[in-house]
Amino acid sequence: MHPLSGRRHLHRSVGVLCAAVVLAACSSSSDRGRTDEKSEPGISAAPTMLSTVGARFPLDAYDATQEESAALQQGQGVLISRCMERFGFRYSLPSRPAATAGRTNARIFGVVDANEAARYGYSTPEDTQPPGRTSQSLTASEEIALHGAPDLKPGDMPMSQAEAEKKGGGKQRINGKAVPVGGCGREAFLKLYAPEPNAVDAMYVFNLKSQAESRAREDSRTRKVNKSWSGCMARKGHTVSDPMNATTELGLSDDALTSPAAITAAKADVACKKEVGLVGVYFAVQSAYQQRQIDKNAETLDLAKKQLKDRLKLAASLIAAP
Numbered sequence: 001m002h003p004l005s006g007r008r009h010l011h012r013s014v015g016v017l018c019a020a021v022v023l024a025a026c027s028s029s030s031d032r033g034r035t036d037e038k039s040e041p042g043i044s045a046a047p048t049m050l051s052t053v054g055a056r057f058p059l060d061a062y063d064a065t066q067e068e069s070a071a072l073q074q075g076q077g078v079l080i081s082r083c084m085e086r087f088g089f090r091y092s093l094p095s096r097p098a099a100t101a102g103r104t105n106a107r108i109f110g111v112v113d114a115n116e117a118a119r120y121g122y123s124t125p126e127d128t129q130p131p132g133r134t135s136q137s138l139t140a141s142e143e144i145a146l147h148g149a150p151d152l153k154p155g156d157m158p159m160s161q162a163e164a165e166k167k168g169g170g171k172q173r174i175n176g177k178a179v180p181v182g183g184c185g186r187e188a189f190l191k192l193y194a195p196e197p198n199a200v201d202a203m204y205v206f207n208l209k210s211q212a213e214s215r216a217r218e219d220s221r222t223r224k225v226n227k228s229w230s231g232c233m234a235r236k237g238h239t240v241s242d243p244m245n246a247t248t249e250l251g252l253s254d255d256a257l258t259s260p261a262a263i264t265a266a267k268a269d270v271a272c273k274k275e276v277g278l279v280g281v282y283f284a285v286q287s288a289y290q291q292r293q294i295d296k297n298a299e300t301l302d303l304a305k306k307q308l309k310d311r312l313k314l315a316a317s318l319i320a321a322p
Contacts, residue, residue, distance in 0.1 A: 018130060020085060021040040022036065024072065026183075036059075037060060038219060040163075040219055040221070041219045041288035041289060041291070041292050042288065043284040043285060043287075043288045044278035044284070045219070045284075046281045046283070046284040046285075047280045047283060047284065048280055049275065049279040049280040049283055049322070050274055050279065051112055051113060051114055051279070052105045052106060052107075052108050052109055052279060053103055053104070053105065053113075054104055054105065055104075055105045055108070055283060056105075057209075057283075057286065057287055057290050058287055058290040058291045058293075058294055059205055059208055059209050059290045059293065059294065059301075060087070061305070062205045062294075062301050062304050062305050063205045063209075063308075064105065064308060064312075065205070066104055067220060068308075068312055071312065071315045071316065072192065072311060072315050072318065073093070074315065074318075074319050075189050075192060075315025075318040075319055076093070076189065076192050076201070076315075077092060077093035078200070078318040078319065078321070079184075079186040079187070079188035079191050079192060079318065080092075080093060080146070080184050081093075081186060083145075083180070083184035083187050083188060084142070084145055084184050086177060087141075087145045087174040087177060087179070087184075088174075088175050089141075089142050089145055089173055091136070091138075091146065091184075092136075093144065094136075096103070103126070106124075107124060107177065109243070109244070109273075109278070109279055109282045109283075110244055110246060110268050110269070110273075111269055111270055111281055112235050112245050112273055113268060113270065114267065114271070115268045116264075117263065117266035117267045117269065117270045118263060118267055119263075120257075120258055120263075120266075120267075121257050121258045121262035121263040121266045122246070122247050122257040122258075122262050122266050123179075123257040123258045123261065123262075124254060127273075136165070141174055144172050144174065144179055144183065145174055145179055145183060145184055146183045146184050146185055147182070147183040147185060148170055148172065148180065148181055148182045148183035148186065149170055149171065149172055149178055149179075149181075152181070152182060156181060156182075157182050158181055158182070158190065159190075159194065159197070160188070160190060160194045160195065160196055160197045160199060161187070161190040161191050161194060161195045161196075162197060163197065163275050164180060164181060164186075164187065164190055166180070169181065170182075171211065189202075191314075192314060192315065195313060198303075199307060200300060200303055200304040200307055204300065204301075204304055205301070205304055206254060208290070208293045208297065208301075209290065211289075212286060212290040212291065212292070212293050213289075214291035216282070216285045216286040216288075216289045217244070219285050219289075221284075221285050222281065222282065223282055225276055225277065225278050225281040225282070226241065226242065226243060226278075228273050229243055229273060229276050229277075229278050232268075232271075232272035232275050232276060232318065233268060233272050235269075236268040236272070237268075238250065238265050238268055238269075243269070243273065243278060244270075246265070246269055247262075250262075250265050250306045252265075275291050
């Protein structure tokens with residue numbers, strides 16, 4: 001389903017609009033029409049790594065940190081609340097469990113910490129946190145104010161706040177005021193992430209990371225270390241071939257990730273990753289593909305970094321405002 005294809009879907013995801021709404025990507029002329037080279041990028045000797053907590057990848061320099069993402073979420077919530085107030089409604093974003101401090105990239109290569117494996121199995125410390133506040137019940141008018149018309153199509157959505165202001169609001173009116181196209185959720189997103197038409201796609205850096213990860217998973221050096229890890233796991237009684245898909249291959253359901261069987265397998269998983277040096281190889285290979293993305297897309301990434309700084313300043317001002 002397209003992230004903007006349904007009003008009910010938007011309602012469920014309004015708390016993460018910054019990660020769900022796709023804008024037109026802003027690409028430089030040097031970015032367009034180029035594809036990744038078929039050759040594998042060179043890497044230096046893989047580092048000896050037993051943990052990924054706090055590990056920094058090349059593209060992280062262009063992305064929001066956990067703390068910055070929380071600030072952006074909070075700033076977006078302020079914008080939504082202000083917009084809803086224009087129509088006479090009180091609304092605040094549902095809260096999400098706070099990210100555990102200092103755990104950036106902790107599970108980017110699956111379970112890698114022996115103590116966590118022994119305690120949580122294939123689950124994570126974050127999964128033990130109490131859930132955040134759920135969405136409040138909305139009246140029909142509040143639904144329209146928050147999400148806009150129920151029959152909106154992705155093509156109807158303005159792609160920048162400048163475009164939205166130029167076109168004016170939608171056909172729906174509440175208390176004599178036109179509701180923004182896409183509602184207050186869309187307006188808040190555009191004000192924070194796409195005030196002008198040159199806004200870089202909010203998912204741009206994430207997508208580059210995903211592309212680098214996909215290429216890294218097919219790299220011969222990754223496949224080689226996976227085979228070594230699989231052999232190690234087999235010697236410990238576990239038939240698995242992909243470290244990033246271990247729970248599925250082991251037949252562990254989501255409610256069994258902390259079961260005795262899961263803990264036994266997770267402990268073996270970590271031990272085998274250590275034995276074959278998997279974390280260091282994964283880190284080196286994925287970093288190389290990310291650096292290739294940076295070299296190819298430097299102009300757009302520089303713009304993305306600047307725009308991130310701008311929206312962080314805006315978020316800070318919104319949070320500080322009385």
